[in-house]
Each structure stands twice: as structure tokens, then as C-alpha cells.
Amino acid sequence: MCIGLKVDKKITLEKGAAPHSTSGSNIITEASGLTLLSSSLSHRKMETTATIILILLILVLILAWRVLNWVWLRPKKLERLLREQGLKGNPYKLYVGDLNEILKMRKEAKSKPMSLSDDIVPRVFSYFQNSVNKYGKNSFIWFGPIPRVTLTDPEHIKDVLNKINDFPKPNTNPLVKLLATGLANHEGEKWSKHRRIINPAFNLEKLKIMLPIFFKSCDDLVSKWEGMLSSDGSCEMDVWPFLQNLASDVISRSAFGSSYEEGKRIFQLLQEQGELVMKVFLNVCIPAWRFLPTTTNRRMEEIHRDIKASLKDIINKRERALKAGEATNNDLLDILLESNHKEIQEHEKNKNVGMNLEDVIEECKLFYFAGQEITSVLLVWTMVLLSRYPDWQERAREEVFQVFGNQKPDFDGLSHLKIVTMILYEVLRLYPPVIALTRTVRKDVKLGNITLPAGVQVSLPTVLVHHDCELWGDDAKEFNPERFSEGLLKATNGKVSFFPFGWGPRICIGQNFSLLEAKMALSVILQHFSFELSPAYTHSPTTVVTLKPEHGAHLILHKVNT
Template identity: 55%
Template sequence: MVASTEMMSILVSLICVVIVTGFIRVVDWIWLRPKKLQKMLNQQGIYGNSYRFLFGDLKDFSLLRNQALKTPMTHFSDDYFRRVEPLRHQILSKYGKDYIVWLGPIPMIHISKPELIREAFIKTNEFTKPKVNPVFDKLFPGVVSYEGEKWAKHRKIINPAFHMEKLKLMLPAFYESCAEIINKWEIEVAEMGSGELNVWPDLMKLSADVISRAAFGSNYEEGRQIFELLKEQTNLALAIVQSVYIPGYRFLPTARNRRFKEVENQIHNLLHKIIKKRKKDIDVGESPKADLLGLLMDSNAKEIQQGVGSKANGNFGMSLDEVIDECKLFYLAGQETTSTLLVWTLLMLSKHRDWQVRAREEVIQTFGSSVPDFEGLSHLKTVTMILYEVLRLYPPVMQLSRRVKQDTNLGALSLPSGALFSFSVISIHRDMEIWGNDAHEFKPERFAEGISKATKGNNSFFPFGWGPRICLGEKFALAEAKMAISMILQRFSFELSPSYVHAPMTVMFLQPQHGAQLILQKL
């Protein structure tokens, strides 16, 4: 009886120790550590709103964003930061270019100095991709979320698919997808010779079709289910990340969590079916196809063979699930990046019709009425200047983030392990100290002598990231955009419709909230 009582006493003591230890850790996470970090950053001259228990700035973020989305801009201005990032605009206006935003109990340090951004991009071992919420790893899987040896292995395997000579093989897919949309527009304006169209849905369909053909050899109709599911998953992810991240919460069977998991499984199964069929074709002797999936599978097979042949230790190549993750990344990033670049380019050329005329003259001089070829596309100087300027003013991704792996310095800043910092792409792309007093104006001529000259040698233009982790799909996106813009300019002139409402918004990527209504005139 005495022994039993002693055992019960020990058990109760252990439970109390666990509870007290857990309580101390929770208090440290939601109050002591944030207050300590706030003091540390303030001492280095970086300020923001004072930390508020548990939620930080998240409530203000949601409130201000929802208010902004209710009201479009009164006129077509390229200075839209206040609308798409109202909280950050508010904090920046009060505390300067370098400031803190509280993501719950986690401070996000916003850095504006190009030399610090360059250093952070280069030091990939010290500054890694952030793990703010595991939902992002599900939404953006694959090489974009990996670190260290795994990232290096995947990058090595994927690289061959994006070489310039491989892109040439994908040009017919670009052309077929563009031709379908342009023929559709011609039919819609045929009767009157001109007409108003909301081009945004068609441009999303165009880029979806391109990535389906170029990545998987299929067309948009076959890939549409995956795109619809990705769109739903993106909206679910946004709703999840706008609340405080609580470790383990994603495993609770809430309606949102259950649906996110269901969508994830459906996407996985659809991609698995595509890849399994392709592997079966290769196994019976068919040559790998010259699309992204075919090139990826071929490169992966060679990597596996080299690994086995060398008898090296470790895993060889990618697993089936890892190939599926890379394909999902192809789908989401490939479609969103190019569709947003295209829509803002058409809107800017509608607003600045002198540049539309100049671009058309260059396209006609280069191709006449013939199908654009790779060599000609690579020499379109005016079109390239326009695309760069659109990417400067309307970058697809508004900010890039990094995580401090261990206590270290970034320039003169002392950063603790686990700290997060980000670079506001839109703010740096418009910094008057770098770009001049006309930083908010559409002036493609600033890129006439290339990016380095335009940025005065600063690391201040990075719509696709920079350094070792620069986006692999940059050349793919620009080649697709040049093909689409060239073919549109060959067939149409266009201007803004009176019904167009300028309302940029972010849903992961920068989009026109109410569409892009243009008046197209058949040439």
C-alpha cells in the first residue's frame, strides 16, 4: 500500500513537472521571447508596432486588407502599395524603410538595403527558406522549399529541363496555346471589327494551357481539374495562414483542414496517374518526350544510374513522390507567374499606347506576319524592356523571405537564430534613391542598356529572386510572355475599356481584382 502511494506521488510529481515545463515554454513562446526580440531589434534601430499578445499584427493585417479590397483605386495609378499591403504601408510610413511586422509572436524584419539583400541571397546555408507555417510546404513543395544537399540534388536534376536549347523544343507548345486564345478573340470581335473583352480569364487559361502542354504534353482541358484544385487549395491556404500558427493545429479535423487534405490527395492522385503512364511508356521502350516531365524523368534516371554506378552512399535521384511534388510546383508557379506578367503587360500597353506602337513595330519588323521563332524572340529589345519594366512595377511576388539558421550577422545587424526577415520586392523596385524620382512611372527605356545599368549596379531588381536560388522558370516565363505578346501585337491593337477598374490585389501572386477589360481592334 505504501509503495503504491509512493508510485502515485511520483507520477503526480512527474505530471506536474511536465505541465509546469510546458507552461513555461508556452509563456516564453507567446510573451517572453517576443518581448526580448523586440527590445533587441529596437536597440539596433529597427521598430514596428509594439508586440501584442499572441496575435501581433495579424488582426490589423486582416482588417486593413479586407477594407482595402472593398474599395478600388480612384484612378489608374502604378503607386498601389497602400492598397495591396495596407499594414506594411502604414508601418513603413511611421517607422521607415526597415521595420518589424509581427506574425503572431514571430517578428518579420523588413530589410531595404540592396547590399544586405545581396548578402542574404548568396549565403544560402546561413539564411534559409522560412518555415512560418507547414501549409506552405504543401502548397509550394519541391525544390523551392528544400535546403542543403536535398535542394542541391533536386536543382541539379531539374536544371537540364530549363536550358535554353530545351526551351526551343517547347516553342510549338507556346505557339499552339497562344493561337487558340487569339483565334477565340478574333471570333468574338469579328462582327464589329472591335469589341470589349475581359482578357484576364483567357490569359489564365493561356498560361495554364502552356504549362500543361510544355510540362506534360497534354492540353488545358486535361489539366483543368488540377488547376481548379490548386486554385481552391491556394484560397484555403490563405485563410489558414492569416490566423495565428499553433503547432499541431493542422492535424485537427476542422472543416478547412479536412478539405485542404482532400484537395492535396486529389492533386497527388492526378499527377501520380500522369507520371505512372509516362513511366510505363518509357519502360516499354518509348523515348522520353521533350516536355518538362520527360526531361525531368530522363535527368532523374541518369542521376540514379550514375549514383548506382559510382556505388556512392545515399539516395539516388528523386522518389516518385518527389517527382510529383516538382510537377505540382511546375503547375502552380508556371501558370501564376506568366499569367500575371501577361495581364499587367497588356494593361500597361493599353495605358501607354506609344509603347504599344513601338513594340508592334519591332515585332512586325522582326517577324512580319509569320510565326515568331526562338531566335527572333531572343532579339526583341523593346519588348524585353517593356517586360522588365512591368516586372519592376508589377512583380508577381510582392516579397521574399528568409530564416536565420543560427545566431549570425547580416551587415551590421545582429540576428538571433530563428528570426525571420523579408525584402519587399515592390518597395525596393520603386525606391527613389535607387531608381530616381521617376521610380513610380512606367519608363521601359530605363532598361535600354540592361538590368545592371538600370539598377546602377545595385541588387535592386529581382522579380524572380536572385543568387543560387533564383527561379528556374525565369527564362521559361519570359519566352512564353514574348511569344504571347508578339502574337497579340501582330493581330490586335488594344486600349483600356471605360469599364476597367484598377484594383491590384494579392492572392499569393499580384492580380487585377476585377479583371482586365480591354477594347480589342482587329488589325
């Protein structure tokens, strides 16, 4: 019995142990499940990592392909297409193209003293002239990985400047846009809208109203110069900064109703920005380079913010005055804002109509920059050339006295200054403010017997065309205003061989403003002074956005006895 009981107990104990055994099995099962789950998660993690790596690899390959296409495949394809058209140029060099040679030639040309000559192309446009001499008038150069076809045929130039949709302006380095954008850079509908809104500010009737402003600035300049004369009625000076200040004063008064002194800081900042822009412009644009905190980039952004803040303050004050019904100054800004409000009211339902604050700021920057740059360089080269050709200076002075005597020049009289106009045209021919225009080709386009593929750019070398002996005669590189004695049409034989302000639909909107200001300034100066080159004068035309005298314009002024 005892044995039996023992056995039973054993059996009982074994049966009692069964629950514990089941629990252990569950633990093992759960552990196995966790292991499988962990393995599954690890597998999924590996799959996700592999997917991310694959995506990154694809993105890297796409980026590598795009870079390869940008710096090599596309340029080589364009080069082949251009050569098939009979165009010639240097073989493409990876990424830099001809830029190193362009910069090297520019540096060499500037390092050498220039003779007192109007044949300025070898100094200011050396590489392009060399390319044309080597490969012909319809040749191409490499501006980085982009081929730029040089066009000198007036018919080709006419087509390019007329067909603004086929030949838009190229996308420039974004840092260059910090200088000024506005109407000069817009395309398509935005350009049409801005041109329509701004046009009223530059019609002749408005310019007539601004003539007293022009005279006031010129009279202030004459007073400064008279105060600098010695006892014998003469004075030696660098007239270049004075002419810059004059043009700045005129645009400041006529555009914003303020004097040069009030806008002086803006002009100084714009001048610095222009120098930085040229520094950037002559380098190949590397994507995202503008986001790097380089010294140049930081300074350009700082100037941009500073100018923008100043102009924003001016514009907001005018907007408030306009809404309050206060009397307007009748200057360019007021006319622009009134025209803009009219545009918005006429098309209330269209959200994209009119210009916003940012648009107005950019147009104001363009007023400031173009208004100061173009007229000041026109005036300084006019004074330099009339110093070198005293017979033409005397002819111009005689005409001014014949029309105005000692009186203040008026609009009708300025419109009838034939000799002064001839002189200004000849100065613009020999020393165009902007020495070349660039356009881009976004789709294949036929130009004469040439088919230009999408992706190339075209260069219209203003200074080369203006100095072309085939177009202007054997004396093309000499100062001879007589060629314009019968007007522009006769001088150019109806060809587009003279385009200092551009041509076609996009001709500079401020052309009449600049020429009227130059006529007024030259007339007032001739009424009071004769002038000649100083021994200190160094002939040094150079391009810093516009064509300027690198070492100034040192002249000797003499008081005119009337």
C-alpha cells in the first residue's frame, strides 16, 4: 500500500507539475515569437536602409548625369551643331570655356597705357575682337559651358532685337540681380505690364515739366566750378566725379524730389554694388555659390538690404501722401505710382495686375542706377572728346549762344541743337555706355541662313559694330560728328548699326530723358567754360557695368567771357 501510495503520489506530483510545464512552453513560444519579431523588424530595417541607399544612389546618379550633361555633353552637342552651321570658335574646355583667356586678355589690356585714340576696342573688348579676327564675324566664344555666338550683321541684329520672344534676355547670375532688375530684366507679360505702367513717366510732355530740375542741377554744378577758378579764370580738375554727382542729382530730384545730398548714400552703395557685380559677372556661375557666406556675397546682400530699406521708406511715404490726396511732386515716382493705381483700378478683378511694393522698389533702383550711369558716362566722354577737338567744341558753343545767348536753355531750343546732337551721337557711337548686349535662345530658331540651337546665347557687340569700317567707312575709329549731319537714318543707311540704347520694342525707356539731360548740361557748361585736356589726363576707358574713365577725366577749365 505504501508502495502504491508512493507511486500514486509520484503520479500526482507528475500530474501537478503539468501546469508548470505548460507555462514554460509558453515562455519559450513567446521568446521564439519575440525572436521572430526582432528578426522581422531587423529585416524591415535593413530593407528600409537598402531602399534609402538605393534612392540616394539614384539621386546621386541623376545629379551626376545632370552635372555631366551641363559641363560636358550639352556643350559638346551645341559645339557640334554650331560647327555644322559653319560657325567657328575655340574647342570647348571643360567648365571654364574661354573664361580664363578672357580674363587674362582683359588684365593685359588694362595693364598697358593706351594712346590718345578713339580706337578703344583692343582695350575694352580685346578677347571678342581677337575671336572675330581669328574666326570671322559670325563666330562663337565659350562663356563657361555656354557658347555665345557673336553677331555683327545689322540684319541679324535687327532680327534679334525685334523678336523679343525668340531672343529673351539670359538668366543672369542671381547675385547680379542684386544691383538692379526691374524693366530691364523682365520678360513676357510682366515686361509688357511694367512698360505700360512706366511709359507715362517718360513721355515728352512729362520731360518738359522736369526741364527746370535739369537746369537747377546744372546751374549748381557751374556755380561749384566757378568757385574753384583761380584769379586768371582757369582751374585744373577731374570733372568725372562732378559729372557723376550731376547725373545723380538730376535723377534724384526728377525721380524722387530730393537733392543729391539726400540720396548720396544710395548712390555710393549702388556704385560699390556695381563694382562687386562686375567681379561676380566675370566668373562662371556655380550653382548655390551665392548661398556661401563669402565676403563678396555677404557685402552684396548687405548693400541690397540697405538700399531696399531706404527706397521702401520713400515709397511708403509717397503712397500715404497719394492716398491722403496731398499735392504730388510730379516726379517720376509720383507718376509711376499714379499710373500703377490706375492700372489696378481698371483691372480690379485681376489679382496679378499692377505692381507690388517689391516691383516698385526694383524699378526705383533701376531709375537710380541707369539714370546716373548712362548720362554721366555720356557727358564725361563728350567733354574729353571736345577737349581733344577744340574746333568742334567751338562750333557747339557758337550754336548754343546762337540759340540761347546767355539765357536759360528751354525745351524748344534744345530740340533744335543740330551740332550738339551730332556730337552726342558720335560720342555714343565711339563710346557706347554698354559695350555689348546678350540674348539667349530657348528654342531652335532660324536667323538668316543660320539655325541657332536652343541653349546657346547671342552677343550683339555694340562697340565692335559701332567701330566697323565696313559699316561706317575708313574713318570709323575717328571722331567725326559730320557723319550725322543728315540725321541717324542717313548715317546708318537704314541699317541697325547704331544702337547705344538698344533697339526695337525693348529700346531703353529712358533714352529721351538721358539725351535731354545731356543737351541741357552740355549747353550750360559751354555757356560758361571752355576746356582742354590736362597733362595729368590718362586715356583709360574701362568697363565697370558701363564704359567709364578708369583714371578720371582731368581737364583744364577756362571761364568764357561773354
